[in-house]
Amino acid sequence: MKTDPLLQVERLCVDYPGRRRQRFRAVDSVDLTVAPGETLGVVGESGSGKSTIAKAILGIAPVTAGTVRFEGSELDPRRVRRRKPITDIQVVFQDPVSSLDPTKTVGYTVAEPLVARLRRERGGTGDVRRQVAEMLDRVGLPENAASRYPAQFSGGQRQRIAIARAFIVRPRLVVCDEAVSALDLSVQAQILNLLTDVQRELGVSYLFISHDLSVIEHVSDRVLVLYRGRVMETGSAASVVQSPQHPYTRVLLAAAPVHDPLRQRQRRELRASYRIEPRGAAPLGDSCPFAHRCRFAVDRCFQERPVLRPTGVDGAVACHRYGELPPDAEDDIPRESRSTTTEGSK
Amino acid sequence: MTTLPEPAPRPAANAANTGLVRSVLRSPRGAIVVAFLVVLILACALAPLIAPYDPLAQHLSAVRSGPSGGYWLGTDSLGRDLLSRLLHGGRSSLLGVLEAVVTLLIVALPTGLLAGYLGGTFDRIAMRVAEVVMSVPVVIILLAVLSIFNHSMTSAMIAFGVLGSSGLMRVIRGAALTAREELYVTAAELMGLSRLQVVVRHVLPRCRGAIIIQASLFAAVTLGVQTGLTFLSLGPPPPAATWGGMVADAASVFNQDAWMLVPPGATIALTVLAFGLLGDVVRDVSAEKYAAAPASRRKRRTGTPETAGRPEPATDMLLSVRDLSVATDGERPLTLLDAVGFDIAAGETVGLVGESGSGKTMTARAVIGLLPGNCQITSGRVVFDGSPVQDLDQRAFRKLRGRRIAMISQEPMAALDPSFRIGSLVAEVVRAVDGIKGKAAHARAIELLRMVEIPDPEAVARRFPHQISGGMAQRVAIAMAIAGRPELLIADEPTTALDVTVQAEILDLLRSLQQQNNMAILLVTHDWGVVADVCTKVVVMYAGQVVETAPAGAVFDRPAHPYTRALLLSSPENTHIGERIQAIPGSVPTPQRWPAGCRFASRCDLAQPGCTEGAIPVKDISEGRLSRCLRVDTLLGGEARR
């Protein structure tokens, strides 16, 4: 039962001007799709191109090649203002300080995209105030929030304001760029819950970017693992996190510490087993971008760029040695017995 | 104009606009400065009506009389009333300032905003032109203009405004450039607003402060130049009253009468000062305005915290903190740490866990004697290796630092002085802790870099901090910290800014260094995974207090405080796929709003009336486990599961 994707990105390349007149390829031939109502998680370390992909989809990155289709129609990747249904794609950023104009009230901030759209469509602007109030209430802000300034709110509340601003125009797709990364654990939990609730109610799709695997695993239906601008592995969240196929995904998982000293000790051993003598990173080209850090690298990995190969139902892996690698020794202890804390919950 | 048709947001936006003016007037300095300028401008504008005499009338009976009832500020050598001349002279000076400032704004505002916001070719050209104009010897142009236009002050002031605009343009461009980087400007673009709309609504308001500051500073400078030119009698020709001319008149007779220098000198100085201060006030006010929430500074009542548990510092510990309280200085001190206590044994790794603002960093900085300038220890004891250190002055503390207690901080890049090479930074610490210099210090620095597993340490030593990666920078910071073979390392969120893979390497490095040197670590973190990875013991903080102390193995299985349990549960990692996360409702109270009883009470699912009555004592549950909860038995008994 395959539905038509809401968002379809094909062979996307983004180059930034780099040092000494060279261009630096931040995103290298990335394909991705997001189905209606689905959450695609994008994970990778800093500099892997996560935010650049988001910007390219939003139309504010210097796209060199590739196409971005939304509901089947191609978007001009470089000009936001040329796009027709601009408000169908919205965004929530990481930094709760910078993402709100400090000189505008919360009411103004939340109303602005709605008013802008209504004006463009030359419709009436009748019940903007009511809609703003409803939206603020929906994201859990106090009634009087509309007349106050962003500085009077905490980081978590600011993120709620940003979410209200994104959702007031009923978008089809919301790009969340590290939307919970700057928040404390307890606040992060509240915001994640809010995002999943709103998604359930309104049926939007998320492109959810994070460096935190546990967050990605929690919110995503499917996951895309990115390294140096290239897709290393995709698949359902469960399969990627439970049985990672790509060596890089495995390293990433092994490095993320778990909340249990016993299991963490095993994970540490696992991560030690992946460790190799550091080699300098080769320039990106006709090689596996991970080759200099990969314990399984063979000569071919330095000479030929691996292509994405389908794994099972919906996954794909870009590794020459896919299929030859030993299974991941991780997770000997079943998930369910992680800790009594979780067991006793509910 | 681009205003929203919807009436609701409008008044609020206006409130933001008037807000700046109102806050300037509300600050005492601002009120005085503005009042002075208003009075001065009115007095000069109305000079023909209010001046006591004709500025040119010579009263030969009262030549060079000092201040008197008839001539409040005295008279000059021709017997002209100084006050009247000041008032009349001010007209041309202030008018000149006005002309220059208006010209400045007309030229600089649009170019600066556009250059900053649009960037590209326009920006490049504008910046080049500005750079050239900035180097023009302004006075010479002014002199040329005065010479050509036959001493017309207006043309000189307009020329001055044009030439000065490159400075303001650069400032506005800078502000606009910063504003353009702000995410809310990106968000506005994504709404499909036009460029003009974005500039007017979101970029310009951010630049307003900078514009006012620069314009008032420019006014101050202009006044100096304008009076200087009239001093050289290059302005209105002599009998006319000008401030500079009055100084020149006084100069010719200062041997006989020094007083005449005072009225014009003081007037010029005060006016320049007023313009300059106006800029300062606006800067301070706009810095405050959007910075922090207006905290209700009502005095908070804290029940005198009972020092239950073990009030005496443990003597067999490497570090023992008891009852440590830290507060801000000032009239209304604000308690930031409230009776914090914990122990660290030699070679042990203790995790200090808690959410933002719980006081982790403050605790760490108190231990190493580096509290922020406005904070101080108000009570309690910090005992290091048997001797109290909380009262040591900086000089005495320095003997401990580096050799016995060392530190690394959160932002590895920010922790390295950007002006020095890596090698010389490490050698600097080596010099301090080992007393060796030159080649020997450098050799030891290289050895240290090798110890923190930096490949090719000689090459890295020659680089500057901005030339290395974050993970590498943190290794360098660790090398600096272990230079003196410390017994205790204070690490404030050493891996928070790093990628997980790099974090894992740094944690491995810390662990191996610790085992080699039997070094204890106080590890500040908010990440339970890091705790599970390296810590032997955990100290959980909430709102300035320690709420739980436990061995790392036990805390995950059986947290002994409702906050610890709730915090663990709010991690997505401890949530089953497809279920909602069990988030803690509400938020951490700020120090201004700490309640009297249990600080977690409003968010606690075990709370009962007794919890809010008074300060909660720390309870010793079993060996090594402490909890600040009245219902810890219920919690551990397991009846009160959610």
Added chain:
Amino acid sequence: MLKLLAHRVALSIPLVLLVSVVVFALESLVPGDPARTILGENATPEGIAALHQQMGLDQPWLERYWHWLSGLFHGDLGASLFTGDAVTSELNARLGVTVSLVLCCVLVSAVAGTALGMFSAIRGGPAARVVDVLSLTGLALPNFWVAIVLVALFAVKIRLFPATGYVPLAESPGHWLRSLVLPVIALSLFGVTAVAKQARDATLEVQDTDYIRVLRGNGVAESRIVLKHMLRNAAIPVVTVLGVVAVSMLSGTVFVEGVFVLPGLGSLATQATTDHDLPVILGIGVYFTVVVIILNLLVDLAYGMLNPKVRAS
């Protein structure tokens, strides 16, 4: 680094062109007859005609400009309308005075300003407030007024320094210095306070950085932290201000040299303006421009040396 220098030098050409074109263009725009303005109300027609010829007013301004410009490339800036002497020789004779004055002022501003600013930032408390008040006064008092007061106090009342005049360095270094003390004080007051303000802000900022905290936390002595790390990092913004201050002090010579009767470019500029002696003003413009460029170059060099990010690239 080399690129930086090339950039500066490249900038200087449009700069000189800009200044001179503006002056020539303005002159041509002025309504009325400049010669009449110069000679005053009761000028004879013959006098005016003679001046016309001397100024080349019978030619269009572009041509005159071209003439002046080609002269410039041969080191010829024309002759003074008043004295008839070659402008270059007149200016060369006076250049030394102004350059000595400005260089001394820059030096004093840099040293005294940085010391005061850092002292205020590190000490804090009442000492800082005294420095703050002093710098406000220094910023506010006009330099020509300070000059007169200084002369009144130190030269006339207690006769500590010569009131006026200048002794070339080559003649007698001691007297040279004595003749410059009062002018330098008057002129650098603004510079000292501007630099102090910047040094104070920069030091406060540096003081609160992680790297200073880490150096302290790892046992580095306070004196080394202040003299090496704080000074070095605070110096970067200070150098930038110093460039601006130096240029403004060059302008200040116009107001101050007259008071001390120093035979420099500034006092000549005033005289030339009163006399409407455009060739001299233009000449001084060229000289000042060159000095400004050299000052900016020095600032760039210092900045590049202090800031490793510039140095490394």
